[in-house]
Amino acid sequence: FAAAPETVDPLIRAHILSLVSALGGVTPTGYDLGDDALACLKDLRRWLRLYDEKLNRYDVARCMAEANLVNGDLVEILADWKEEDTENKAKHRLALACVEILVPLTWPFEKSLSEMTQNHHRHQPVLLHAQASYKSAILRHSSRKILSSIARVALPSVAIPAIERTERDEGIIRLVLYFFRNIAMIEHPNPNESDTGEDINRCATIEAFNDQNVIHLLLAIASNMGGEFVTQDVVVMEAVYHLLKSVDIEQLFRTEEEERNKKVGSLTDLLKREDEMKRAAARSRSTRHNRFGTTVWMEKDDGRRAFVSGQDALLGRDTAQKKMDSSKKWKKPKGSDVKGVGHKTEFDLVVTLEGASKPQMRTFVEDFLDAGFNPLFSHVRRAIDRDAERLLNTNQRQFFYLVAWFLKAERARRKAAAKLQLQQPTADAAAADDSFSLVASVLNQEMLITLNRRMTEWYESKSWLELQSGMRCFTQILLTVQDMTASPLEEDQEIAENIQNRLFYEETTLDLIIGILRSYTKQPFGWLDDCTEMVHVHLKMLERYSKQHDHLFVRSKRQQKAKKKRQQQDGIDMPADDDNNEEDDEELSLQSRNTMRERAFDFKKFEGKLLQQSCVSTFLAFLDNYKELSYAQVKRAITFFHRIFVKRQEEVLLFRIDIVEQFYRIMQDPDGLPQGHPARKEMDQFVKYYLRKLIKKLENRPEMYVELLFTKLNSTMHYLTHGYDKEIRVRV
Amino acid sequence: PAEKKDTLGIDEEVKIRRKRVTVKLDEERLMSSLGIPKLRQDAPRKLKFKGKGHEYRDTARLLSYYQFWADDLYKKAKFRDTLKIIEKLGHSKSMKDQRLNWIEESKRKERLLR
Numbered sequence: 001f002a003a004a005p006e007t008v009d010p011l012i013r014a015h016i017l018s019l020v021s022a023l024g025g026v027t028p029t030g031y032d033l034g035d036d037a038l039a040c041l042k043d044l045r046r047w048l049r050l051y052d053e054k055l056n057r058y059d060v061a062r063c064m065a066e067a068n069l070v071n072g073d074l075v076e077i078l079a080d081w082k083e084e085d086t087e088n089k090a091k092h093r094l095a096l097a098c099v100e101i102l103v104p105l106t107w108p109f110e111k112s113l114s115e116m117t118q119n120h121h122r123h124q125p126v127l128l129h130a131q132a133s134y135k136s137a138i139l140r141h142s143s144r145k146i147l148s149s150i151a152r153v154a155l156p157s158v159a160i161p162a163i164e165r166t167e168r169d170e171g172i173i174r175l176v177l178y179f180f181r182n183i184a185m186i187e188h189p190n191p192n193e194s195d196t197g198e199d200i201n202r203c204a205t206i207e208a209f210n211d212q213n214v215i216h217l218l219l220a221i222a223s224n225m226g227g228e229f230v231t232q233d234v235v236v237m238e239a240v241y242h243l244l245k246s247v248d249i250e251q252l253f254r255t256e257e258e259e260r261n262k263k264v265g266s267l268t269d270l271l272k273r274e275d276e277m278k279r280a281a282a283r284s285r286s287t288r289h290n291r292f293g294t295t296v297w298m299e300k301d302d303g304r305r306a307f308v309s310g311q312d313a314l315l316g317r318d319t320a321q322k323k324m325d326s327s328k329k330w331k332k333p334k335g336s337d338v339k340g341v342g343h344k345t346e347f348d349l350v351v352t353l354e355g356a357s358k359p360q361m362r363t364f365v366e367d368f369l370d371a372g373f374n375p376l377f378s379h380v381r382r383a384i385d386r387d388a389e390r391l392l393n394t395n396q397r398q399f400f401y402l403v404a405w406f407l408k409a410e411r412a413r414r415k416a417a418a419k420l421q422l423q424q425p426t427a428d429a430a431a432a433d434d435s436f437s438l439v440a441s442v443l444n445q446e447m448l449i450t451l452n453r454r455m456t457e458w459y460e461s462k463s464w465l466e467l468q469s470g471m472r473c474f475t476q477i478l479l480t481v482q483d484m485t486a487s488p489l490e491e492d493q494e495i496a497e498n499i500q501n502r503l504f505y506e507e508t509t510l511d512l513i514i515g516i517l518r519s520y521t522k523q524p525f526g527w528l529d530d531c532t533e534m535v536h537v538h539l540k541m542l543e544r545y546s547k548q549h550d551h552l553f554v555r556s557k558r559q560q561k562a563k564k565k566r567q568q569q570d571g572i573d574m575p576a577d578d579d580n581n582e583e584d585d586e587e588l589s590l591q592s593r594n595t596m597r598e599r600a601f602d603f604k605k606f607e608g609k610l611l612q613q614s615c616v617s618t619f620l621a622f623l624d625n626y627k628e629l630s631y632a633q634v635k636r637a638i639t640f641f642h643r644i645f646v647k648r649q650e651e652v653l654l655f656r657i658d659i660v661e662q663f664y665r666i667m668q669d670p671d672g673l674p675q676g677h678p679a680r681k682e683m684d685q686f687v688k689y690y691l692r693k694l695i696k697k698l699e700n701r702p703e704m705y706v707e708l709l710f711t712k713l714n715s716t717m718h719y720l721t722h723g724y725d726k727e728i729r730v731r732v
Numbered sequence: 733p734a735e736k737k738d739t740l741g742i743d744e745e746v747k748i749r750r751k752r753v754t755v756k757l758d759e760e761r762l763m764s765s766l767g768i769p770k771l772r773q774d775a776p777r778k779l780k781f782k783g784k785g786h787e788y789r790d791t792a793r794l795l796s797y798y799q800f801w802a803d804d805l806y807k808k809a810k811f812r813d814t815l816k817i818i819e820k821l822g823h824s825k826s827m828k829d830q831r832l833n834w835i836e837e838s839k840r841k842e843r844l845l846r
Binding site (some may be wrong): 104300302318325326328332656657658661667668691695698701702704706707708721725 | 768771778779783784796797798799803809816822827831832836
């Protein structure tokens, strides 16, 4: 074996190797089991448990990888288990013993850096590659039934009704589910040109899971969650999560034809853009050879000169000055990112499915929505509320991520169905008229409370990744509710009305939204995208809702008494303080009348909280990714700026020279927003309007030249905006 | 024997060289004659705009002016970085007071004109 002798204790290696060779071997006719194969498997399992797990090492796992145990033996044993032998106790036991070894061998390495020892660091990279090869062997085995064999291990236990199941049966089901989760989770650790990891990528995984009925097992268990199955909820959820994380939903619900058009469109589009880029580069390129020395000077206002070399400096003042700037070597030191806030996360990936896996995935998603969504997610939600022990930290964010994912998928499905019905009215596309009951379990009060509580917790503890899953979930709930208000069914509209009432009722939630927007520092683009989307959608809906309702109640912290009063009216038992009830009553009614009166202005007041530099900076940082933004995303930023600049007339807030520079760069720089960008026209309109106002302001108030450099002071904002000081009313 | 001593270099006096002082963009520099005072004096006089219909050209003019000003003030850093540093300096108490004074001054001027 290739490994250096000192990586593992030779004695352990000898033990493992003798066990593996005693297990059996491949013959021309199939796999021949050794005499004591079952005992060997048990021994191997014992080694893993009593050495690796107990001593917190990876030595045994490493030896097993070297001995080719999985690919040479276990997979072959499982492949030899024929369907007619399912009832055969001895063979079942053998297969189970294989799974018992496979699960720890494929288990994800989830230790944090501080927990890892030298031993872990030594073995982990090798084991990661070994796991990829296990997955490849399992998915690509010539019999194409390893996964279904493993599923068969669990079937006898699954068939037993829940009350009659023993502890062992439950354990077997969980074991098999964990195996599927592990397989779904394994990725190639280091894809490169010669080894792309294509044989174990998402498409391959989904195809294998579908062909070998694993997906159906997952669906069956998910749809019976709460009934026949109880403790398996988290494992099933995890398996589903790793199957569909980062999958592009819109692509999933496009038909073949749309997909083709899109692809062709995007190819020509991309070529066009590349051409444009090339032309822009050619414009500034020198027309002579690179030693054709050229020196240009620019005269400054006071007659002094600045020198720039290179032919392109001749093109114009703009390019010359840009060149002057880019020749500077010094870089402003960026603050170190000790906590890794700026690192890309798993939420920043996008996976596109190809070939057969796409329709298979789509069927799975639709089936899951129809049958598994409500039972599984209401069950997990309750587990989260209870802080159940089986939940890991990562499970919560997976839960919210999945809820958001499926809500978006459901909306995409409805849209696709509605489109289909428009094209062929006779086709049975009833889905568009269905009520939203398929996703009702995440639209109830309990869910909103859970989500709200978690988001507050995560916001306060600065757990940005978790918060991101919460934000996504919240956005999707809002969008679903928005779709519900447009539903032809009266019942849906009523529910939507109700949910909105509850959503916009808590002032703490409203403040949380703005708090999150203000808390942006270095988070990756995906976070920024989710954050701005949430704020955008929330603000739009709240605005519309407050317009429709003159008297909008908001519960703020100060009105504790009013809350108590309402609860009493609702018949909720309160601690007895009956004696002073009557006195309170008058006071309370007075208070609630006061709040009623305030509500009419409420939206403006709420919107006013957005008029801060920190909110503006978040959107500016978002817009700075303009080259990658879609139409809707650019529009989102423009809408926000429009809200501040035009609607609220808080022009001064945006008058800063770096903002001017950014806007100018986006519109005028060769590196700016591409010419054919769909949002270019609207951006142009806004920027022009903005610049016109700015120049007028500069002409009227010369003190703006200095203030343009800074964030404005609160005390001078009013004067700079209007040209006179705020009238202060003194009460006499 | 004297030569031997020299090769070791023990008797030579050790010169302590100070590290070169790096130029910093701080409040002092910002308030120097190259900084904001110059901007206040020159910008309104020297910048002329064409107004409606020429938004981008006017802005190019404006940005170019600020870039030369920033370059004179702090040669080392790029335009955008300089702006960031200056913006941050504006948060200090003394800068805030100073800015308030300037605005008060222009208010007074305006009142006199009326």
